[in-house]
Amino acid sequence: MLLEFEQPIVDLEDKLAEMKRLAENSKVDVSDDVKSLETKIQKLKEETYKNLTRWQKVQLSRHPERPYTLDYIYNMTDDFIELHGDRTVKDDKAMVGGFGTLGDQTVMFVGQQKGRNTKQRQMRNFGMANPEGYRKALRLFKMAEKFNKPIVTLIDTPGAYPGFEAEERGQGEAIARNIRDMFMLKVPVICVIIGEGASGGAIGIGVGDKVLMLENTWYSVISPESCSSILWRSWDYKEQAAEALKLTAEDMTGFGLVDGIIEEPLGGAHRNIKWMSNTLKARILEELEPLLAQSAEERINTRIEKFSDMGEVIE
Structure with missing residues (x-):
């Protein structure tokens, strides 16, 4: 494309x-x-x-050849075991997760998964998880905590699924519970935005000790198109909306909302998936080392302080 x-x-x-x-x-x-x-x-x-302008980076983050969560996992580990189901409703295919070895460390991977063709996109619901997807993610977080294994989340979603049935099954409650419980996880948590990081769909698996973004990704409370449709009653102003939202990795780092940027190959992550996967793997291992040396209490307190200090209060 x-x-x-x-x-x-x-x-x-x-x-x-x-x-x-x-x-x-x-x-x-x-x-x-x-x-x-x-x-x-x-x-x-x-x-x-x-x-690139902010809107061009949004376009690059959505490139259909861009690597998705499972692409990274299978490139970073040879022994990934996918786990399924939330033990309540069903297995949400938009949210994937399981154990895999990263270097010498067993890690719980959790992330949204998009599809490559029409059939896959329908099965994966375009990377938009239902409540059972977030409950599945939380089940895997708790499992990782039980076995004292660090967690890596790979975020790539246009948002949580906004359908009637999702709201009926408690979409807001599922995301809110994840946010609350992720603060209290006793194991290290590293979150990486690998594509789109939109709204509650992203933050539902986005509370971590370290939050990183790939170079050509975005992270915002709303997509440029949705923002344009609300403010201008039209999608025609999405480029202006992207500029106003300041949603790029550079913007988020400047605001202190993420902890770092991971460089991509020239032209985007899809230009060299193997190189991008090796770079991501090395950065995750680098960030994990000092976190593993901390006590659980220290990690939790630092995590809470990190998010509590975000933003400014003006009276």
């Missing part, structure tokens, strides 16, 4: 491919021209991706 702002890069890459093809057929030496054009393409890529 080609994003609109990537078109000039693709045009030059097509021109480069044509130049190489003509050179091969005519046996003419154009190596200097090829090298010059390759340099120009690289510079254009660097300039384009280092100066």
Whole structure:
């Protein structure tokens, strides 16, 4: 899939491919021209991706080829065992989780999962979990706590499912319970926004000792489209809404709402999934080491203080 702002890069890459093809057929030496054009393409890529607008970063976070939760898990661990069900209603396919080994450490992974095609998207409900998904996540958190294993959550959702049946089964209560209970978990918790981090759907698995964001992701109380529809009664102002929401990783770090940014390959995480997975794995292990050295009481107190200090009170 080609994003609109990537078109000039693709045009030059097509021109480069044509130049190489003509050179091969005519046996003419154009190596200097090829090298010059390759340099120009690289510079254009660097300039384009280092100066993305907030709306362009939102688009990049939704790229259909971008790695999802299970892609990262299967690239970071060889022995992942997925666990299912909330033991009350059913197994929510939009929320996945289970144990896997990260380095020498067994970790409980939990995250939202989107689909690659129409059938998968329907099965995964586009990464929008129902109440049973959040109750499933909490069950896995408690299991990790029971066996004294750290927790890693991978957040990628346009929001919790807003359907009538979800509200009927207690969507708000399920998310609120998760938020409350995650504060009191005795094991280390690291949360990483790997794509979209929208509203309660994200915060329902987003309370941790460390909250990190991949470079081209967003984290906000509302999506730009929904914000636009509320303020302007139209989705046509989504770009202005994205700017006003200040939802990028740089914005969130500046506000003190997240603890760090994880670099992505030039062009986005989907350009080199293996490299991105190894980078994410190394960062998680780096953040885990000092957390494991702390006592449970110290982690809980620090976690509570961290979130309590967010924002400003003006009287």
